[in-house]
Amino acid sequence: MNKQTGLILFAAIILTACGSAPLHKDEMRSTPAPVIEAQTTPLTQPKRGGYWEGDGPSANAPANLDAIPNAVPRVEPLHRFANNQYTALGKTYTPLTMLSKFKERGIASWYGKKFHGKRTASGEVYDMYGMTAAHPTLPVPSYARVTNLNNKKSVVVRVNDRGPFLRERIIDLSYVAAHKLGIVDNGSAEVLVEVESLVADSNSNIQTQPIGVADSVIVTPLTPATTLPISSESSATSSNVYLQLGAFRSQQSAESFLARMNIEFEGSGKHIELYQKNDDIVRVHSGPYPTQDEARAVAEKLQLRLGFKPFVVLH
Template sequence: MSDFPANIDYVAEPTPRWEPLHKWANRPYTVLGLSFTPLDTPGQLREQGIASWYGRKFHGQKTSTGEIYDMFQMTAAHPTLPLPSYARVTNVKNGRSVIVRVNDRGPFHKGRVMDLSFLAACRLGYATNGSAEVKVESLLPSDAPSTIVAAAQQPIVATPPANNNKPLVVPMANQTGGIYVQLGAFSSQQNADNFKAHLARELAQDANKLTVHNANNKLYRVRLGPYASRDAALDAMGRVTGEKNLKAVISQ
């Protein structure tokens, strides 16, 4: 990766401060058969798992809060932390720790707890490796309202979603021009667009087949396709369930 900003070494970590939660980005949602209910209080969550990072492919695109992703800032994506909020992330292997501002949803890859910006991954020492085991600690800003401070007194230790072992039902339907694999349905076009962007990095080989389809003006469906045959769709589904460690079954 080249063309680093001249002042990249001087980019400061963000200072946690109270920010009103985003109106849309904190609603419950379903992705790849898993349901997520975002937390409404920062400073509660403590978890440990694998963190990845996202870089130039998503540089300049909108995050779930509508902000523009900058791979050279100290930010991160998380499935359930309040947006926006702040977290301390520590690399378990080398002990390095950074503070990031969480302003995006993801990752949706099984077993990963957070996506960090390229710069944050560099600071933690794992950008060249792609991923690392980290500890994530949601931070409570010192200027948070008293009601939020009281609610944050109940810490949460993250556990896998209750339906983590249930198969994802991925309907396949014969549409004009081929077969599609539906991966998610949203009432908000912005949420669908955000999911499509995040899913693109999990399904790089099929990213050019990801679309958002709105048939009834109510649901925005994120789909893979079209595929010319069922065999071609099955081949793509094999990559989803195998290489990307995502669960899926096919129904027609």
């Protein structure tokens, strides 16, 4: 098993107000920044290292990855939907929507060409050679400084996606960011995360487009599967029994999560899809399953494998 690598992540958030217009720079300087102490994730040895099968660098990778510049922090409005509360794999996340400091300790990982070209939670296309990262609750967009305590290398990344959601990871780095930190071959490494409120340089490109308060979301309750009638053969048809993996207010966040689940379920033979009823919640479903009993059996296996238990739904 690879030796675990120590990292420290200093994340610099550039936010705008949560009201109807972005903060001006003088307002950002005068706004006190409350400190949020996140619960520390147990620092266990990473369960896997190296690349996902078929992942890693592409054949036409840039010649000098180390020369790719860091992300440059600038004032940006909060994304309208990517900062809403959401549920993924049985856990509800409430993203930060205010200028604040944040500390967290846990495991960092990276994602590569299997996600390259796919949409992120912000709607932007993921570029594995861009200095970006995904985090479950840091504001989208925001900026983070990541320093490898073992080799003292550091990078600045722009948080524009949601995740990771499995294996006690707390942040997913782009391939090039992980490469520059020296953690690509291990696949993951221990990190310490700290987010600081900063003010962009006066010469930076400040976006002034007004934004609204992040819309509140009613998260679909993760009702136990036993709320559905239990029988050896449900009256449901073979095409309408599914497992629910997540629920999002944002279509883009749901699509980003869908891409992650397609990688996680690769080779299982089960289809992962988006589903929306007559409401504004976009759900991520796996299936279909022939019967409710079979779906529940799969849910039990997923609980052992991934640490969460999806519940049965009928279309």
